[in-house]
Amino acid sequence: MRVAIINHGIFPFLMGGMERHTHFLASHMAAAGAEVEVIVPALTPARTAEFAAAGNPYKLVQFGWPRSKLWLRSNYLFSKAAAPYLAGGRFDAVYCQGFSGWAYLAGKGAKAVTVYNPHGLEMFKSVGAEAILKSLPMRWAGREQARLADCTVSLGGGLTREVRDFLKVPDSRIEVLPNAVDLDYIDCFPKGAKAQGGPARFVFVGRLEHNKGVSYLCEAFSGIDGAHLTIIGSGPLGEELKARFAGPNIEFAGRLEDPEMFARYHASDGFIFASLYEGMPTVILEAMACNLPVIATDIGAVTTMVGVANGFVVAPGSSEQLAQAVRAFLALPCEARSAMGEASRARAETLTWQRVARMTLDTIERRLSTREPRG
Numbered sequence: 001m002r003v004a005i006i007n008h009g010i011f012p013f014l015m016g017g018m019e020r021h022t023h024f025l026a027s028h029m030a031a032a033g034a035e036v037e038v039i040v041p042a043l044t045p046a047r048t049a050e051f052a053a054a055g056n057p058y059k060l061v062q063f064g065w066p067r068s069k070l071w072l073r074s075n076y077l078f079s080k081a082a083a084p085y086l087a088g089g090r091f092d093a094v095y096c097q098g099f100s101g102w103a104y105l106a107g108k109g110a111k112a113v114t115v116y117n118p119h120g121l122e123m124f125k126s127v128g129a130e131a132i133l134k135s136l137p138m139r140w141a142g143r144e145q146a147r148l149a150d151c152t153v154s155l156g157g158g159l160t161r162e163v164r165d166f167l168k169v170p171d172s173r174i175e176v177l178p179n180a181v182d183l184d185y186i187d188c189f190p191k192g193a194k195a196q197g198g199p200a201r202f203v204f205v206g207r208l209e210h211n212k213g214v215s216y217l218c219e220a221f222s223g224i225d226g227a228h229l230t231i232i233g234s235g236p237l238g239e240e241l242k243a244r245f246a247g248p249n250i251e252f253a254g255r256l257e258d259p260e261m262f263a264r265y266h267a268s269d270g271f272i273f274a275s276l277y278e279g280m281p282t283v284i285l286e287a288m289a290c291n292l293p294v295i296a297t298d299i300g301a302v303t304t305m306v307g308v309a310n311g312f313v314v315a316p317g318s319s320e321q322l323a324q325a326v327r328a329f330l331a332l333p334c335e336a337r338s339a340m341g342e343a344s345r346a347r348a349e350t351l352t353w354q355r356v357a358r359m360t361l362d363t364i365e366r367r368l369s370t371r372e373p374r375g
Contacts, residue, residue, distance in 0.1 A: 120279025
């Protein structure tokens, strides 16, 4: 089977969840026997050489990223440049990440099965008149992509209803394919040791922007004794948050490369996640793979990963509920915390890229067998 995945970037050169998703899905579909090509904006010569030296099992195909004041337009023009290559008839499936691939979906006579993954549908969850206005073109584009694709991916949980309601996709064209984690990749990093004594240590990983809910998280920890929070990440709210909240029990560690980030995971007692809206966050799966109990907000597909066995689920946008969950965790005996960590790892072991890559290939094969030819 020949599969193309198109995205606006690739891990490790971009560090977001969608970029990681693309790299690991491509790697494990290739490991399962598929011929996989990943179409991305052109990398620098140095990064192209770095990719080649890494020995990845998939092929990287690069097209220029057109400059435009509007990111959506740049993505569309990038996809348009790649569309003739995708439409060449060599692929059994084209997997479109986010808005990438829109121009291909809109083309005529595409022979491949088309899969559209909108991830967290963030464009439908903007807050405030200005943000909503800016999101309107993306909402329209998302609905168009869903209308044109053979199937649209839900990562599971509440996202299935959102794909149905926001994108107007009938159940017959929704495929539930969860996010996943690469345990071999995570387990290759040194684990280190947890600090003995002192406050319980929590870690947050994410971009410092409004939708990540970091201000609510900091407010929660500001009133708690016996707990320390490390915030890993950078973003537009970084300086404001540091000015308001940096102190003895809240550390801003900045953006870290994976070896140091996973060392921080392993040095922590729990992971905490406060987003106001999102899909199925990779960082939660990574924390679970590192045997961490999780406190998370009830958004997207979070409840498919976190429950009473391995943590606490709270309402988004509530510093009070986050603080209550932290205090409930602090009240647990060490044995209960350890059991939660073990439950996290066990759940992560059911959400591996080996399994999800196989699910994705099986979905493509089924769609190929039932798809009516296009003109």
